[in-house]
Structure formats: C-alpha cells, structure tokens
Amino acid sequence: MAGIDINRTTDGVYLPPAVSSEIWADAQEQSIVMQLARQITLPASGMTVPMITGDPEAEWVAETDPKPVSRGTFDHRTLTPYKVAVIEPFSMEFRRDLPALYNAVRSRLANAIARKFDEAVLFGPAPGTGFDTLADAPEVALVNTGDTTMYDGLVEAISTVSDGDGDLSAWVFNGGGEAMALQAKDQNGRPLFIQDLQNEGRRIGRFLGRDAYKSKHVRRDDNTIGFAGDWSTAMYGVVAQISVTESDQATLTDGDTTLNLWQRNMFALRCEAELGFAVRDSDRFVRLTDGGS
Structure with a gap:
C-alpha cells in the first residue's frame, strides 16, 4: 500500500518475538539475494566497507640482493540501509482463525519484503545512494x-x-x-x-x-x-530483525481510500526492515x- 499515513495508533501491540523471528526467517528464505550474498550487521547510520583491490607482488632475487618492496592497494564501499515496509489490513472476523492469520502474515508480508529487496538489487533502481545494484551488469x-x-x-x-x-x-x-x-x-x-x-x-x-x-x-x-x-x-546488511506491529485504531490512507480500522472493525499489521546491499564490482x-x- 503506497502512501500509508498513520494518524492514530495504539501504544504498539507487538506480536510475540518468536513470530517476528519466523517472519524474518521466511524473508531470508524467499530472497534469493539473501541466500547467496554474505550477511553483515549494519548500523543504522550505514558503514564503510574496506576492500583489497591489489596484492603485493613478490620477485625472484639473487643471494645478498636487496629484497623488493611492494604494497597492496585498497578501496572502500559505502553501505547504507534503507527502510522497506508494507501494511496489510484484516477484518476482525479473520482474527478468529489464528493459524490462518499467522500463515497469511508469514507468507504475504515476508515475501513482500523479500521481493522488493531482490528487485532493487537485481534490476534497480536503488532506493538511494550507498545501495548497489546489478542493473548495469553485462x-x-x-x-x-x-x-x-x-x-x-x-x-x-x-x-x-x-x-x-x-x-x-x-x-x-x-x-x-x-x-x-x-x-x-x-x-x-x-x-x-x-x-x-x-x-x-x-x-x-x-x-x-x-x-x-x-x-x-x-x-x-x-x-x-x-x-x-x-x-x-x-553482501547485504541488516540493521535489525524485521519489525511487526499491530494496530486496530489507526487510520490508513490507501490511494484515495481512507480506512478507519476501529470504525470498520478491522486491524492492520505493519511490517518493516532496514536493508542495504553492496557489491565489489557489478562486472563480476x-x-x-x-x-x-
């Protein structure tokens, strides 16, 4: 849902930690980039990743000759996290079937996060600077x-x-x-x-x-x-595990439609994560x- 505006919320009815962990595990499983790239812990402000771009070179030397001096070369990549999020509303009647709700949350929300991340990495555009993509790969x-x-x-x-x-x-x-x-x-x-x-x-x-x-x-x-x-x-960076919060008193703006959850006897789950991606060279x-x- 684009342009979601939360005008009024509860104090934050958080799902149990075990549920959030399961959703994050599903997102990692469904994201092909997360499966193949190396994961690092990323601070909220981002980080600079040092890279070795060249190794020192050894040379053959005769006995008593001076040994050659050679130095490696270095570069760096800036890895910046960006937030990806989605809100999905449900009817209160749907809450009665808790297993069905839980399965829907896991599959729908986790895949939404994974798909958006993979699409940005593979095809671009990047959500901002400091986020690499493979859009220019040969x-x-x-x-x-x-x-x-x-x-x-x-x-x-x-x-x-x-x-x-x-x-x-x-x-x-x-x-x-x-x-x-x-x-x-x-x-x-x-x-x-x-x-x-x-x-x-x-x-x-x-x-x-x-x-x-x-x-x-x-x-x-x-x-x-x-x-x-x-x-x-x-490599991909993760600031923290996926965050899932619940509200039954928020007002959601979905395009031209406004949903007052309390009035409509509904509730909504907000799923978000902060992710970054860096690659040494897209030519690889x-x-x-x-x-x-």
Missing part, C-alpha cells in the same frame, strides 16, 4: 540458433565474470530460465544440467560445476531469464537473457 544471451548453443552462452558468462576478475559461483534462473537449462546440452549432446536428489532451499541442481537456483523474483517484463556471478563479492556478474528484445 548481458549474456543463452540461445540455440545456428551454430550458437546455450552451452556457448554459459561459457561466455563464465568468461565475462572472469574478465571482471571474478569467479562465477552460482546461477539464478526464473521459470523460463530453468526450462532452458533443462534443455541445454554440451557439444556432444549430453545434458548440462545436473539435478540433485536432495535440494536445499531454492537450489535446483548444478550447471557446469556451479550451483543453480530458481526464484520468481528474477522475472520481469523483458527477456531476462537469470543472473550469474561471483556472489562471494556481494552477468544478466542472462533468452536473446529476445
């Missing part, structure tokens, strides 16, 4: 036309990430990308995709020695079918497409 097409096969595209993706001084560690596909992956074969006609008997989380198997994952959050209205890259160079990632326009 594009690699995976096609089977003429003398070009999907195998060639996958090798090109590995090469492109390597050219950016990265090591491709994982693939992420949407539903269309998974279908193409299942059809991919090497130059000898053997399937490239290896399915695991026991998948964990959203991992669906392996591709050319790298883990492959599937997520609906990779989908948008274009020819994108996935992302791949060196996920060890990406590629956006995978189906070759269409």
Whole structure:
C-alpha cells in the first residue's frame, strides 16, 4: 500500500518475538539475494566497507640482493540501509482463525519484503545512494540458433565474470530460465544440467560445476531469464530483525481510500526492515537473457 499515513495508533501491540523471528526467517528464505550474498550487521547510520583491490607482488632475487618492496592497494564501499515496509489490513472476523492469520502474515508480508529487496538489487533502481545494484551488469544471451548453443552462452558468462576478475559461483534462473537449462546440452549432446536428489532451499541442481537456483523474483517484463556471478563479492546488511506491529485504531490512507480500522472493525499489521546491499564490482556478474528484445 503506497502512501500509508498513520494518524492514530495504539501504544504498539507487538506480536510475540518468536513470530517476528519466523517472519524474518521466511524473508531470508524467499530472497534469493539473501541466500547467496554474505550477511553483515549494519548500523543504522550505514558503514564503510574496506576492500583489497591489489596484492603485493613478490620477485625472484639473487643471494645478498636487496629484497623488493611492494604494497597492496585498497578501496572502500559505502553501505547504507534503507527502510522497506508494507501494511496489510484484516477484518476482525479473520482474527478468529489464528493459524490462518499467522500463515497469511508469514507468507504475504515476508515475501513482500523479500521481493522488493531482490528487485532493487537485481534490476534497480536503488532506493538511494550507498545501495548497489546489478542493473548495469553485462548481458549474456543463452540461445540455440545456428551454430550458437546455450552451452556457448554459459561459457561466455563464465568468461565475462572472469574478465571482471571474478569467479562465477552460482546461477539464478526464473521459470523460463530453468526450462532452458533443462534443455541445454554440451557439444556432444549430453545434458548440462545436473539435478540433485536432495535440494536445499531454492537450489535446483548444478550447471557446469556451479550451483543453480530458481526464484520468481528474477522475472520481469523483458527477456531476462537469470543472473550469474561471483556472489562471494556481494553482501547485504541488516540493521535489525524485521519489525511487526499491530494496530486496530489507526487510520490508513490507501490511494484515495481512507480506512478507519476501529470504525470498520478491522486491524492492520505493519511490517518493516532496514536493508542495504553492496557489491565489489557489478562486472563480476552477468544478466542472462533468452536473446529476445
């Protein structure tokens, strides 16, 4: 709900801590970026993350010759947290079925947070400065036309990430990308995709020695079918666990509609989190497409 304005609230009827923890766990499970990137604790004011950009170099020396002096080089990234939030109203009658309410809160609110975060990281725009995205990652097409096969595209993706001084560690596909992956074969006609008997989380198997994952959050209205890259160079910051508060006396503004919860015998849950994302270099990632326009 955009433009929610809380004019009147209770003192804050907080859900039990165990409920908030469960919702946060669901958000982490549903966010593909949170699954693959490294998590760090982020202060509310943000932080500067130091990065090593070059190593000292050793040289061969003859006996008694002076030893060479060499220094590493350094850079930094600024990681700034931004708040992502959603409010969802319910009828009091729905509260009677507490298990149904709890399941609805977990699935709807957690996924809303996870989806918004993943979309910002993968496609942009960023919510503000100090929040990196992969919107400018190089594009690699995976096609089977003429003398070009999907195998060639996958090798090109590995090469492109390597050219950016990265090591491709994982693939992420949407539903269309998974279908193409299942059809991919090497130059000898053997399937490239290896399915695991026991998948964990959203991992669906392996591709050319790298883990492959599937997520609906990779989908948008274009020819994108996935992302791949060196996920060890990406990190997301969390200021605190997800916050969930409840009110039955607030007034919500939903577009042109005003909802007085007390008058309508309703209540609402507000879910929010402060998140940030940083990547060493977007050239260490590629956006995978189906070759269409």
